[in-house]
Amino acid sequence: MTAIATTTSVPPVAAAMPAKYVLSKSEKRFIGLQLLFATAALSIGSLFGPLQALEFSGLTIGGRDLYALFQPLLASYYQGLTLHGVLNALIWTTFFITGFFTLTVTYGLRRPLAYPKLGWLGFIMMVLGLLTAAVPILINEASVLYTFYPPLQANWAFYVGLVFVVVGSWVQGYGFYITYYRWRKEHPDVRTPLMAFGSLITMVMWQIATLGIAVEILTQLLPWSLGLLPGVDPQLNRTYFWFTGHPLVYFWLLPAYVSWYAMLPKQAGGKLFSDSLARFSFWMFLVLSTPLGFHHQFTDPGVPTIWKTIHAILTYAVAFPSLLTAFTVVASLEYAGRQRGGKGLLGWIPKLPWRDVSVTPQILAGVLFIFGGIGGITNASYNINLVIHNTTWVPGHFHLTVASATTLSFMGIAYWLVPHLTGRTLWAPKLALVQAWTWFVGMAIFSNGMHTLGLLGAPRRTPLGVAPYVPANWEPRLLQTAIGGTILFIGAYLFVTILVVTVLRKPAPANLVPQIPEAESIQDPQLTPAWLDRWAPWLTIAILLIILVYGPNLFYQISNMQNTSPGFRLW
Amino acid sequence: MAPEQKPDHEEEHFKPRGTVLIMVLFFFTIVALWGYVYLIMVSQGANTP
Amino acid sequence: MTTPPSQTPEPSVHIDPYERGWIIAAIVMLVVFALAVAVASYSLGIQLPSPEARVDPNTISSTGPFANPGLRELAPGRYEAYILAIGQGWYFNPREITVPAGSEVTFYITSPDVQHGFKLEGTNVNMMIVPGQVSSLTRRFDEPGEYNWVCHEYCGTGHAAMYGTLIVTP
Numbered sequence: 001m002t003a004i005a006t007t008t009s010v011p012p013v014a015a016a017m018p019a020k021y022v023l024s025k026s027e028k029r030f031i032g033l034q035l036l037f038a039t040a041a042l043s044i045g046s047l048f049g050p051l052q053a054l055e056f057s058g059l060t061i062g063g064r065d066l067y068a069l070f071q072p073l074l075a076s077y078y079q080g081l082t083l084h085g086v087l088n089a090l091i092w093t094t095f096f097i098t099g100f101f102t103l104t105v106t107y108g109l110r111r112p113l114a115y116p117k118l119g120w121l122g123f124i125m126m127v128l129g130l131l132t133a134a135v136p137i138l139i140n141e142a143s144v145l146y147t148f149y150p151p152l153q154a155n156w157a158f159y160v161g162l163v164f165v166v167v168g169s170w171v172q173g174y175g176f177y178i179t180y181y182r183w184r185k186e187h188p189d190v191r192t193p194l195m196a197f198g199s200l201i202t203m204v205m206w207q208i209a210t211l212g213i214a215v216e217i218l219t220q221l222l223p224w225s226l227g228l229l230p231g232v233d234p235q236l237n238r239t240y241f242w243f244t245g246h247p248l249v250y251f252w253l254l255p256a257y258v259s260w261y262a263m264l265p266k267q268a269g270g271k272l273f274s275d276s277l278a279r280f281s282f283w284m285f286l287v288l289s290t291p292l293g294f295h296h297q298f299t300d301p302g303v304p305t306i307w308k309t310i311h312a313i314l315t316y317a318v319a320f321p322s323l324l325t326a327f328t329v330v331a332s333l334e335y336a337g338r339q340r341g342g343k344g345l346l347g348w349i350p351k352l353p354w355r356d357v358s359v360t361p362q363i364l365a366g367v368l369f370i371f372g373g374i375g376g377i378t379n380a381s382y383n384i385n386l387v388i389h390n391t392t393w394v395p396g397h398f399h400l401t402v403a404s405a406t407t408l409s410f411m412g413i414a415y416w417l418v419p420h421l422t423g424r425t426l427w428a429p430k431l432a433l434v435q436a437w438t439w440f441v442g443m444a445i446f447s448n449g450m451h452t453l454g455l456l457g458a459p460r461r462t463p464l465g466v467a468p469y470v471p472a473n474w475e476p477r478l479l480q481t482a483i484g485g486t487i488l489f490i491g492a493y494l495f496v497t498i499l500v501v502t503v504l505r506k507p508a509p510a511n512l513v514p515q516i517p518e519a520e521s522i523q524d525p526q527l528t529p530a531w532l533d534r535w536a537p538w539l540t541i542a543i544l545l546i547i548l549v550y551g552p553n554l555f556y557q558i559s560n561m562q563n564t565s566p567g568f569r570l571w
Numbered sequence: 572m573a574p575e576q577k578p579d580h581e582e583e584h585f586k587p588r589g590t591v592l593i594m595v596l597f598f599f600t601i602v603a604l605w606g607y608v609y610l611i612m613v614s615q616g617a618n619t620p
Numbered sequence: 621m622t623t624p625p626s627q628t629p630e631p632s633v634h635i636d637p638y639e640r641g642w643i644i645a646a647i648v649m650l651v652v653f654a655l656a657v658a659v660a661s662y663s664l665g666i667q668l669p670s671p672e673a674r675v676d677p678n679t680i681s682s683t684g685p686f687a688n689p690g691l692r693e694l695a696p697g698r699y700e701a702y703i704l705a706i707g708q709g710w711y712f713n714p715r716e717i718t719v720p721a722g723s724e725v726t727f728y729i730t731s732p733d734v735q736h737g738f739k740l741e742g743t744n745v746n747m748m749i750v751p752g753q754v755s756s757l758t759r760r761f762d763e764p765g766e767y768n769w770v771c772h773e774y775c776g777t778g779h780a781a782m783y784g785t786l787i788v789t790p
Contacts, residue, residue, distance in 0.1 A: 076777055078774065078776075078777065078779075145774055149734075149735050149773070149774075151733065151734050151735075151751060152734050152735075152774075152775075152776070233752060234735060234750050234751050234752055234753075235750050235752060235753050238748075238750065273587065273636070273639075274634070274635070274636065274639065276633045276634060276635075277633075277635065277639065280633070297748075298668050299668065299669060299737075299746050299747045299748045299755075300669070300748050300750065300753075301669055301670075301671060301672060301747065301748065301749075301750055301753040301754060301755035301756070302671055302674075302750060302752075302753045303670075303671070304670055304671055305620070305667070305668050305670045308668055312654075312657075313654065316650045316653070316654055317650075319650060320646060320647065320650065323642070323646040324639075324642075324643065324646070326594070326597065327587075327590060327594055327639050327642045327643075328639070330587075330590045330593055330594070331587035331590040331636070331638075331639070334587045334589045334590045335585055335587070337589075338585070344589075345588055345589050345592055346589050346592065346593075347589075348589055349589070370597060370600070371604075373601075374600065374601050374604050374605060375604075377601065377605055377650075377653070378604070378605050378608050381605070381609070381653060381657050382657045382661065382668065383612060383618075383657060383660055383661050383666045383667065383668060383744065384605075384608055384609055384612050384657065384660075386612065386615075386618070386666065386668070386744040386745075386746045387608055387611050387612045387615065387744065387746075388608065389739075389746050389772075390737050390739065390746070390748075390772035390773060391739070391772065455608070455611060457739065457741050457742070457770070459737065459739065459770050459771065459772035460772060461772075461773070461774040461779070462770075462772070462774075462779060462780045463780045464780070466780050466781075467770075467780040467781070467783075468780075468781060468783065469768050469770060469783045522585070523634055526631070527629060527631045527632070527634070528631060528633070529631040529632060529633060530631065532633070560674075562674065562676075562752055564676050564677055564678060564751075564752055565677055565751050565752060566678075568707060568708075568733050568734050568776075570707050570708065570710075570733070570734060570775060570776025570777065570778075571776050571777045586636075586638065587636065587638055587639075588638075590638070591638050591641070591642070594642050594645075598645060598649065601649065602649065605653065609656060609660070612660060612666060612744060613660060613664060613666070615666075615742060615743050615744045616666070616743060616744065616759070616760075617664060617665035617666055617667075617744075617759070617760070618665070618666055618667050618668075618743070618744045618745060618757045618758070618759055619665055619667055619757070619758045619759075620667055620668070620669055620670045620672075620756060620757060620758070
């Protein structure tokens, strides 16, 4: 894997990297298989979305609520909500991300995985974990939602399954690190290609962050569900959970950022506006994603307000790299629009390739994420959180992050990635554009309804269609979310249909199959300072900060652990 | 296709003016929406632990 | 960049002046937000719950103040409300509390079984109810009326039925 480029004008360091890398058949199959599991999870998980939304509207058929129709297949609203959360938020995302990162690491570094078998091992663990967790969920033995707060107690297999999914993703991550290490030894002075760089940082952040639920499950929930531990400490488990729970959000989001920074500018016909600030943003996410979990626990009784305050400040700090990303990505798009002939202050916007099936969903994802970001800053704002904590505002918010910034971007990525992997052209590209707009409109209606309902005080995770306390002024908003949710369902199934038909098509001539987009940067990445491409300082700061702002309270909570809560099954 | 090949002097003069306008709008949207919820909080009154 | 290697400029963080402006604006905005939040907390007294007491959820219904939950008058216009959030049957005990306008009520809430939530309509009283912990906030009620509180954390099949009412009499 050494120099191929010979053009004299190319600086020598950059010349050490080949211009392209062609994924082998088995690499394509491996990535494709992960996307297949991801999409299958999304297609099943999305079935429950419209049920929940229509439940809100109070829709009944023959005087019985919708869920009655599905018995005994689906026992309750909550079994459906557990499936929706686990399959969409945990499985669709994780499988898509490990598959996508396999591509960004191999293509970015222009070399195959050092140990492809390690990737397969991780993937097989994830599949086994998924199947293990699916059994108790499907037989209504684990209707504990995707936060699985004790002392609601799921069947042990649910916890084992989750552990396998997470550890499987770690194992795939180890394969990326070894590949990167080998590349780095051969290219000591080359800036890590941005798509690999962002992916590696995301993976490391994920591995630090998931220590929280690893400890929660292995030391408390699993032995407890097996009857080896008589009780657990619910407050401590909330703290463990949210150690992982917030960085989990960035694990979903950063792969979209990888695409927005390292691919989208190319797809839009331009270049990345700032390589160094892109890298700086990723480092800030490594440092700041984890030490802020108490902002999910502002209303918890067992956490002192001083730690809530410190974590609130750090949450404000992590808003900063996203605000930076907003500027850099929009400026990259402006550059692209001007390259395409756009004039005037905003004349570049209509010049963007709105007919591109991959560009449009990603831009729309970014637009929705503007409001997800604003809601996020609101959630983080300490006492303002009292207004909306655990109201429908919260699912309204994270449908703008994980179900828009992430999912709609992943849809846009899939529209070039699946054809690339399968050697097909995308079926019905115009329909794909309609799909993206459908998702956008459905989400705008749905999340606006959910946010407004939340401000009116409607609790989340509640079948409001049967709640006895619903005042009249919630009704129009409940109907609004039902309409939005139904449109989203159509959007989800259009997406799945387009991918399925694409895969079933005849192979297309190679020149028609989309290639991997890799954006250049306006400024040569070699001019980005070396300290923005060194792991040691950033990793050290990240770990020190976690110890500093989690250590004392976590130590206190662990040393005062009271395992007094036995398990309950109240569903 | 390979990076760093095309001399592109207008790149150095590229001023993202449209981006600035969008960011200004973004800024005021954040302040307005955040401020709206802040005012709801204030109107809902004091709590002490 | 096409500069020959010999003329390659030194690496440095290149920040566009407009982007620098945005960075400053973003930081200023976040700092102002933080100050506004601090004012609301310290001057307006809109505060978060903090650790109150730890209890044993297995004995909470039979011993201590939660054995007889309900309203207690500490002094004229000063009340304590002990409330149990119960998942086995999905109800609050008591389901209803009545105080005269102008009263200050300190809520003490815990659960003998699973996690619950407590959000009192139209106020900033919003707490997680975690077994083993007592959640507490104090609030003054001047406006007569009926205010519902709802459970906002999933606590089993009957979660949607779980609410209570605070009645403020003139």
